[in-house]
Amino acid sequence: MPVPPASGLHKSVRDALPVRLGDRKYNIDVTRLVRSTIDPIRQGFDTQGQPGEQSLNQAGVWKRSRNDWELGAGQREADSPESALRRFNTSLGVNPWVKNELTLHKATAETRSTSNSDLFMVVADSGTERAYIADGSDVYQSTNGTAWTVISNPAGGAITAMATDGYYVYVASAAGAGEIQRISGTAVSGASLNTDHWVIDDVDGLWIANGYLITSIAKRLTVVSVGSALATNADITSAAFTQVSEWKSVIGTPVGIYAAGNQGDQGKIYYVGINDSTSALNVPVIVAELPLGEKINVLAEYGGLLIIGTTKGIRVAQITGQGYLTYGPRIDITNGVSVLEPQGEFVWFGWKNYNGTNTGLGRLSLKELTGPLVPAYASDLMAVAQGDIEGVVTLGDIRIFSVAGEGAYREQDTYVTSGTVDEGRFRWGITELKTAVSVDLRHGALIADQSIAITLTDDAGGTDTITSDTVGNVTPDIQVAEGVTGEYITPSLTLTGTAAATPTLYRWTTRAIPMPFVAEVIALPIILTTFTEHDNREVYQDIYEDYTYLRTLLEDRKLVTFIIGNETKNVYVSGLAYAEGSIYKWSDSIQRLENRRDRWVEGVITVTLITVQTGVTLVPTDVSSTG
Secondary structure (H helix, E strand, C coil): CCCCCCHHHHHHHHCCCCEEECCEEECECHHHCEEEECCCCCCCCCCCCCCCHHHCCCCCCEEEEECCCCCCCCCCECCCCCCCCCCCCEEECEECCCCCCEEECEEEEEEEECCCCCCCEEEEECCCEEEEEEECCEEEEECCCCCCEEECCCCCCCEEEEEECCCCEEEEECCCCCEEEEEECCEECCCCECCCEEECCCCCEEEEECCEEEEEECCEEEEECCCCCCCHHHEEECCCCCCCCEEEEEEEECCEEEEEEEECCEEEEEEECECCCCCCECCCEEEEECCCCCCEEEEEEECCEEEEEECCEEEEEEEECCCEEEECCCEECCCCCCCEEEECCEEEEEECCCCCCCEEEEEEEEEEEEECCEEEEEEEEEECCCCCEEEEEEECCEEEEEECCCEEEEEEEEECCEEEEECCEECCCCCCEEEEEEEEEEECCCCCCCEEEEEEEECCCCEEEEEECCCCCCCCCCEECCCCEECCEEEEEEEECECCECCCEEEEEEEEEEECCCCEEEEEEEEECCEEEECCEEEECCHHHHHHHHHHHHHHCCCEEEEECCEEEEEEEEEEECCCCCEEEECCHHHCCCCCCCCCEEEEEEEEEEECCCCCCCCCCCHHHCC
16 A cells, blocks of 8 residues: 655645645546536516516617606716716717607807907897897997997996896996996886886896895995985995805895805805885895805796706805705706896806807706706807806897907807717626627618718727718618727717708617626535545545535635636536545545544545636645646
8 A cells, every 4th residue: 555655745745636726636537527508597577567778688688778858967877776877977069858769969159259248138128129238338239149239338437237127128337336227128218217217326236036136346236216315225235245245146026035155165045025015125034045156147037946047157156045045956057157148948148168169058857857856967159269268148939158368149049950869888798898789779761961870989999980971861770899898888879960950869779798707516526535546656645634625615605716727717616516426435545644633535526616716826835836
């Protein structure tokens, strides 16, 4: 009978065995080796009340589709658990506000050019509806937003504020002998002191709220009345008011007047009640404070909601009780929001320098909320320019806005010729890699020079673009996508049209194959006998000690290295078994070592291994027996 080798010789001889598990090498019965993969895609079950994409078999390609964009922009992660299916990331030149349709926006054109700033705008109707824009010391008016006629120097100096009661327009200047002047139609309304104009210096704000003409001079907020000179007894807040350093906006609502101001870097909103007996305005009461670092630029009211344009973006507040406000989370808008224009269920807002090429308007949709007091929004009409948006009005059913240092831009009857939508990052609900395999589109029949393209981009920058541009087609049919593989895939759309007509997209679909790690089950038949023969030599094994080692791997669920041939895998032991007929005999007495009086069975033990994805290959701790 062979004699067990010394410990060092044991290791060196055992290193010749063909299979490594953890820090040890073993011989195996290759006729019993079994390997199989675990299907990473589990069988799905549709628990929804109505059939949908969740009803499709997940064993094939996985779909992502969108056929409605009415929840607007602001969602980068497109299909995470909290994501909304009708919401995208960003857009430019595209109108998402018609259900189940995506079209191009109307174009804009500059209709009045100027290098001045403080281009305030209002609309009034004193028999004919007109748009008005301040330009230096002058005011220009237009009945169509295209042709403008000057009203020269109505307030005796550079215009610093403008307001309207719907009939008259009021303008103010901060000249040394400054005044507030009333305009009717195409000229000043007259020369009567304290009726057509009022003498007051340093006006920096002018508003109409619930029938009251209110002006601000720094901290002072006061009422201007027809037939009366300005007096401190009409003050809402005096020049000594310490709670704000400037007033930015005053609006009227069915429950009273709200005035917004700033103190330092914090915005504040005050409620100004109306005395039922005297109609005098009450002392303002603070009803909301914004977080530190966020100042207020403008207020607007819509159906019991207060829209707040701030230096950081937009908030919507609910009016409750005696005028108190509860505001919601902020919609972040780069460069803040300084003008608002409510019309119908929408509110247009100024979006300064939307990108490095465009400045213009965004739009809120108050019929669609993405969260409590958070309306849907998206970019809207844009000018090819840069600068502050200082005014926005609606004349008839068209929008006109002003850009500081540029002039007035009017919505046209024609369309922009290209628009884009970034649909956001789709992960198909998993973090594993996936590869795009196909896309298809459904759209209105295309005319000459119209196209709709979808570009898929993976997280490493790989892209593929499929374009539908055949005249008369309503779909390019299913097209193969290639070269796009990543943890997430971002579809983006490009609509191209003529100025006279827009293409209409109804739906896009992209399909991908998930590429999760495929785990493997390995039934490893280890020959656990006192001596095992390999490569024309007999190798001694302490079979009980080896069994104990394998048992420890099982109980600890410890990840270890498995090496067979040219393969190296990270595994854990999920089971040990002596199958029927795999035990040959009891070990000989040579296995009786100190402190162990029993013997152990010899045979083939099946060790069940599960491969694991770790990103690195584990290194055996026993460097003397590395394979």
